[in-house]
Amino acid sequence: MAKLSxxxxxxxxxxxxxxPFEEHQHRCPDCGAELGQIFIEVDPVVEAVRADLLARSxxxxxxxxxxxxxxxxxxxQKLQHAYEExxxxxxxxxxxxxxxxxxxxxxxxxx
Numbered sequence: 001m002a003k004l005s006x007x008x009x010x011x012x013x014x015x016x017x018x019x020p021f022e023e024h025q026h027r028c029p030d031c032g033a034e035l036g037q038i039f040i041e042v043d044p045v046v047e048a049v050r051a052d053l054l055a056r057s058x059x060x061x062x063x064x065x066x067x068x069x070x071x072x073x074x075x076x077q078k079l080q081h082a083y084e085e086x087x088x089x090x091x092x093x094x095x096x097x098x099x100x101x102x103x104x105x106x107x108x109x110x111x
Contacts, residue, residue, distance in 0.1 A: 012028065
């Protein structure tokens with residue numbers, strides 16, 4: 001009998017991430033919601049990014065004493081900060097590309 005795979009969950013109550021629901025089940029055993037359209041695939045990468053975003057937000061609130069939404073920075077200041085962060089990101093990406101290229105070149109030289 002087919003089962004909904006691990007990584008699916010009920011959109012109403014969140015149940016199911018580790019529960020193998022039988023294919024013939026029509027309701028969530030936790031909240032009773034109909035199973036037909038309420039199960040979604042959970043992308044582990046997206047979930048990891050969501051967790052990182054939340055952790056980063058909490059760090060910012062602790063550091064600055066406010067949320068981004070409630071910040072008194074001007075729109076221009078926020079854009080400038082985002083631009084500077086993007087430049088940092090570009091540097092890290094370029095470094096990683098250069099490291100991979102050097103490793104690839106080194107691997108090609110090995111007989």
